[in-house]
Amino acid sequence: MTVNADISRTRLPIMRVQNVTKTFSTISAGRRTHLTAVDQLDFTIAAGETIALVGESGSGKSTAAKCVADLLAPTEGTISMDGAPTIRPGRRARRRDHRRVQLVFQDPNGSLDPRQTVRQVLEEPLRNFFGNNRGELRRRVRELLADVELDESLLNRRPRELSGGQKQRLGLARALAVEPEIIVLDEPTASLDVSTRGQMLALLERVQRHTDVAYLLVSHDLAVVQSLADRVLVMYLGSIIESGPTDRVFTNPQHPYTKALIEAAPKMEYRALRSAWRLDGEIPSPTDRPSGCLLTNRCPVVQPDCHAQRPPLVAVDADHLSACIHPELLSAPSMDARTAS
Amino acid sequence: MTRTKLAADDMLAVEGFSASFDLKGELRPVLKDVTFSLPSHSMSAIVGESGSGKSLTALSVLGLAPRRLVRTSGQIRYRDSVLTELSERELRTVRGARIAMVFQDARAALNPVFTVGHQLEATVRAHQKVSRKQAKSLAADALASVRIPDVSRRMEQYPHQFSGGMAQRVALAQTLLCDPELLLLDEPTTGLDVTIQADVMDLITTLGAERHMTTCLITHDLGLVGQYCDRVIVMKAGEVCEQTDAKTVFSTPTHPYTQLLLDASELKQRDTTERRIIA
Numbered sequence A: 001m002t003v004n005a006d007i008s009r010t011r012l013p014i015m016r017v018q019n020v021t022k023t024f025s026t027i028s029a030g031r032r033t034h035l036t037a038v039d040q041l042d043f044t045i046a047a048g049e050t051i052a053l054v055g056e057s058g059s060g061k062s063t064a065a066k067c068v069a070d071l072l073a074p075t076e077g078t079i080s081m082d083g084a085p086t087i088r089p090g091r092r093a094r095r096r097d098h099r100r101v102q103l104v105f106q107d108p109n110g111s112l113d114p115r116q117t118v119r120q121v122l123e124e125p126l127r128n129f130f131g132n133n134r135g136e137l138r139r140r141v142r143e144l145l146a147d148v149e150l151d152e153s154l155l156n157r158r159p160r161e162l163s164g165g166q167k168q169r170l171g172l173a174r175a176l177a178v179e180p181e182i183i184v185l186d187e188p189t190a191s192l193d194v195s196t197r198g199q200m201l202a203l204l205e206r207v208q209r210h211t212d213v214a215y216l217l218v219s220h221d222l223a224v225v226q227s228l229a230d231r232v233l234v235m236y237l238g239s240i241i242e243s244g245p246t247d248r249v250f251t252n253p254q255h256p257y258t259k260a261l262i263e264a265a266p267k268m269e270y271r272a273l274r275s276a277w278r279l280d281g282e283i284p285s286p287t288d289r290p291s292g293c294l295l296t297n298r299c300p301v302v303q304p305d306c307h308a309q310r311p312p313l314v315a316v317d318a319d320h321l322s323a324c325i326h327p328e329l330l331s332a333p334s335m336d337a338r339t340a341s
Numbered sequence B: 001m002t003r004t005k006l007a008a009d010d011m012l013a014v015e016g017f018s019a020s021f022d023l024k025g026e027l028r029p030v031l032k033d034v035t036f037s038l039p040s041h042s043m044s045a046i047v048g049e050s051g052s053g054k055s056l057t058a059l060s061v062l063g064l065a066p067r068r069l070v071r072t073s074g075q076i077r078y079r080d081s082v083l084t085e086l087s088e089r090e091l092r093t094v095r096g097a098r099i100a101m102v103f104q105d106a107r108a109a110l111n112p113v114f115t116v117g118h119q120l121e122a123t124v125r126a127h128q129k130v131s132r133k134q135a136k137s138l139a140a141d142a143l144a145s146v147r148i149p150d151v152s153r154r155m156e157q158y159p160h161q162f163s164g165g166m167a168q169r170v171a172l173a174q175t176l177l178c179d180p181e182l183l184l185l186d187e188p189t190t191g192l193d194v195t196i197q198a199d200v201m202d203l204i205t206t207l208g209a210e211r212h213m214t215t216c217l218i219t220h221d222l223g224l225v226g227q228y229c230d231r232v233i234v235m236k237a238g239e240v241c242e243q244t245d246a247k248t249v250f251s252t253p254t255h256p257y258t259q260l261l262l263d264a265s266e267l268k269q270r271d272t273t274e275r276r277i278i279a
Helices: A061-068 A091-100 A118-130 A134-147 A164-176 A194-211 A222-228 A246-251 A256-264 A327-331 B054-061 B088-094 B116-127 B132-145 B151-155 B164-176 B194-210 B222-228 B246-251 B256-265 B272-278
Strands: A013-028 A031-046 A050-054 A076-081 A101-104 A182-186 A214-218 A231-236 A239-245 A314-317 A320-322 B010-023 B026-039 B043-047 B069-078 B099-102 B182-186 B214-219 B231-236 B239-245
Touching: A013 A061, A031 A061, A031 A214, A031 A239, A050 A061, A050 A222, A061 A182, A061 A214, A091 A101, A101 A164, A118 A134, A118 A164, A134 A164, A164 A182, A164 A194, A194 A222, A194 B256, A214 A222, A222 A246, A231 A246, A231 A256, A239 A246, A239 A256, A256 A327, A256 B194, B010 B054, B010 B214, B026 B043, B026 B054, B026 B069, B026 B214, B026 B231, B043 B054, B043 B222, B054 B069, B054 B182, B054 B214, B099 B164, B116 B132, B116 B151, B116 B164, B132 B151, B132 B164, B164 B194, B194 B214, B194 B222, B214 B222, B222 B246, B222 B256, B231 B246, B231 B256, B239 B246, B239 B256, B246 B256
Parallel strands: A050 A214, A050 A231, A101 A182, A182 A214, B026 B239, B043 B214, B043 B231, B099 B182, B182 B214
Antiparallel strands: A013 A031, A013 A076, A231 A239, A239 A320, A314 A320, B010 B026, B010 B069, B231 B239
């Protein structure tokens, strides 16, 4: 196998997301309108890989993750695992699929039942899928705790008696209980302090090595994305505007939005040189998406022809795609003029 | 109690401040001998993890700490007065007017059932004797000063109609109404997107300079400290472990905990080349 082969191509995808669109109907200014949260999303997830969805709030990354986890039904398009669509009628089939895709939520306080003990939190999914054998349950619960490096002395504690890091580990253990193939990680470190953030990320990596589980990471913390993800999908206003292997997207972004996102993150140094590459204003409402390129009203190098039509995702080089028709402007000298703040 | 004279260029000095939580008679120390000062016209940062006491310290400055927090020793001095010895009534003339605070979640700090304009006007009228009309125009000026476009329309809107970044600007505008000289900001950009974070931080820096304010950021993000602050106070478990220039903290941190925070803030990039070979 060659060094350049991408994980997604050397391994068969376990999930295929094809043309997934999700619209919501809302009332804005007294009129019923349609809001496009996710627009024709297309990607695959292979076993053991980590894919990150990044973008500002309102970019549709959470909606996309919810579709993957079957918490929302796409308006159009299909999501399939091993060739069979996951959204199918019948409770039994759905239940089987839910075992294959699990979620770890952003806020452990909101996603753990305050009245359940650690043991109960972990036994519930095990009972649901693997039966009631008490000895077996005890054994699996102990295994799960060991997997997420939680001490057995915590078994009878309730969430409020756990630290933030411990709660987030418990959330991971609960997801792992049913031996899923994909875990959706929704901002897994947003509730944690910097010192525990690193530990959580290291744990996620170890768990992945042992179980070969795939992660779909939803995050706006680019440092976390960089340390965990193999591939990145950058979303803006519901569409993927750039995708590719993490190192290439971060070192050589091909879309003005990605570049601005990367360069906006503060650096760990005193008065770091700041990029002049900045976006104007805020993400527009998904009820009125610009007709041409989605970024036209914020792009620092917008050109007249950017308004004409929505640029498609095209390959910049092997498996690095971008939806910008003027990538040459990304290195325009005028925009590279860096100013010390 | 010895009264050390406030250095002429210090706006605020916290001196040997210790406080404990009163848990049904049992005192549990949470702030231990906290000592630091905020130089005038500087932007400082109190950095620490949750539970380090950074927010409690800031709340103590304003006399807003929970009632069960009991001061056991030390004092907080602001210009010529000792804040920790003021009565609630005296404190009220300082709080908001001289020392103001922006809270972490701006949308939670705003009342959801009143328009933004109404809330800003109420703030003006609580501090100054002015007519409704004057209050309205002062409120509008404040919104304009935090660069909110389309002020007259925005005044009539409710907090839920504001994005996170815009709500943070409103919260900032509300504190500026009384022209405070010391502004405490508790995690003002947590929960905002990085793109918006830069805008809000730039605005805070500009306003600080324009209005000759002394600002103090309470944060866990050392990146912000490096980008915007002059001074940094590192807290851990209720104690100040390092107080230094923002520049020094990045070049030569002296306390091991500071080094630990710096290391933890920079994450290692995943080595994808190696993973691809395995695959």
